[in-house]
Amino acid sequence: MTGRIHSIQTFSAVDGPGLRCVVFLQGCPLRCLYCHNPDTHDVHQGEEKTVDEVMEEVLRCQPYHGRRGGLTLSGGEPLLQPGFAAGLFARCRRFAVASALDTSGCLGGPAVRRAVELVDLVLLDVKHTDADRYRELVGGGRADAVFGLDRVKEFLALLDELKKPFWARQVVVPGWNDSEADADALADVLGPHKTLQRVELLPFRDLGRWKYERLGRTFALADTPEADPQRVAQLEDRVKRRLGLAAGSQ
Numbered sequence: 682m683t684g685r686i687h688s689i690q691t692f693s694a695v696d697g698p699g700l701r702c703v704v705f706l707q708g709c710p711l712r713c714l715y716c717h718n719p720d721t722h723d724v725h726q727g728e729e730k731t732v733d734e735v736m737e738e739v740l741r742c743q744p745y746h747g748r749r750g751g752l753t754l755s756g757g758e759p760l761l762q763p764g765f766a767a768g769l770f771a772r773c774r775r776f777a778v779a780s781a782l783d784t785s786g787c788l789g790g791p792a793v794r795r796a797v798e799l800v801d802l803v804l805l806d807v808k809h810t811d812a813d814r815y816r817e818l819v820g821g822g823r824a825d826a827v828f829g830l831d832r833v834k835e836f837l838a839l840l841d842e843l844k845k846p847f848w849a850r851q852v853v854v855p856g857w858n859d860s861e862a863d864a865d866a867l868a869d870v871l872g873p874h875k876t877l878q879r880v881e882l883l884p885f886r887d888l889g890r891w892k893y894e895r896l897g898r899t900f901a902l903a904d905t906p907e908a909d910p911q912r913v914a915q916l917e918d919r920v921k922r923r924l925g926l927a928a929g930s931q
Contacts, residue, residue: 684765685727686735687720687757691742697781697804697848699749702742704735706765709757711785711828712821713808714901715854717889721757732768736776743778751779753804760784763792770799786836787819787828797839802878803847805840807833809858810866818857821901837874848879853913855885855906864916868923880926882917884908 685707693701708724709716720726739752752773759766759782766782773780782796783804797803809815812830820826840847849871853859858867864882871877885908893900921927 682732682765682768683729684732684735684762684769685724686730687718687727689735689738691738692745693753696753696755696783697751697802698779699751700746701750701753701781702739702746703753703755703783704739704769706754706756706759706762708761710761711758711787711819712826713819714817714821714857715852715885717886717892718757719889719892719896719898724757724761732765732772735769736772739773739778740776743776749779751781751801753781753783754800755783758785758788760788760793760796763788763790763796767792767796767799770796773801774799784836785819786833789832789835789839794839794843797845798843801846803840803845804850805833805836805847806850806852807867807870808851810863810870814857818854834870837870840876841874844876846876846878847874848881849877850881850883852883852885853908853916854902855908859908859912859916861916861919864919865923868920871920872924877924880917880920880924882913882920884910884913 687705687707690703693703696703707721707727709722754766770780780800781802781804782800785806809818815830816826819828851867890900
């Protein structure tokens with residue numbers, strides 16, 4: 682089993698519990714306006730590696746990651762390569778390596794289900810809770826984008842069915858989803874799902890602008906100010922309070 686790999690980051694403290702080895706898979710069907718990894722979009726780019734080759738790198742780092750740390754599969758959209766993802770998660774189980782999946786939840790089907798069954802924790806990026814704004818945000822500004830909020834709700838239903846623990850994340854973009862009403866709507870979407878463990882709101886940054894320039898592409902949010910971290914923290918606490926999670930907690 683082989684997959685297309687964009688890159689591997691051996692030490693990360695922001696991609697799941699503890700220290701993680703983050704494997705970024707190549708390919709993504711979305712074109713999020715704020716995407717900071719546009720070089721991961723093309724599924725045909727990147728380096729081809731086997732499950733064994735990737736696990737060799739993960740296991741080499743594991744002594745430094747501790748029991749809480751492990752592998753996080755990210756992208757791009759890692760579930761665009763669901764068979765490879767499932768293969769990695771199965772190997773993680775074999776070697777007692779904690780696994781996490783960083784996904785937009787926009788894809789489904791039997792192969793995706795199998796990957797989700799095998800992973801320990803899902804990091805779900807709920808990009809917006811309004812159906813029209815969601816399509817615009819993930820479709821490069823196009824309101825007729827193929828992928829809609831209904832896909833995310835179907836993915837949440839899958840997490841319910843499998844009783845899969847998950848964290849919910851959202852990038853807060855000024856003018857898009859930075860109001861109290863947006864925070865309340867996010868809490869309303871997440872509220873019914875009992876395996877939710879944590880909520881993280883992340884401030885929009887334009888750190889990926891240079892990648893667009895290098896690719897000869899326009900960064901759609903070039904004129905959008907970066908999100909204020911204090912404001913984002915306030916919105917995160919608001920979501921947590923509505924969900925009965927400890928405000929200010931990690």
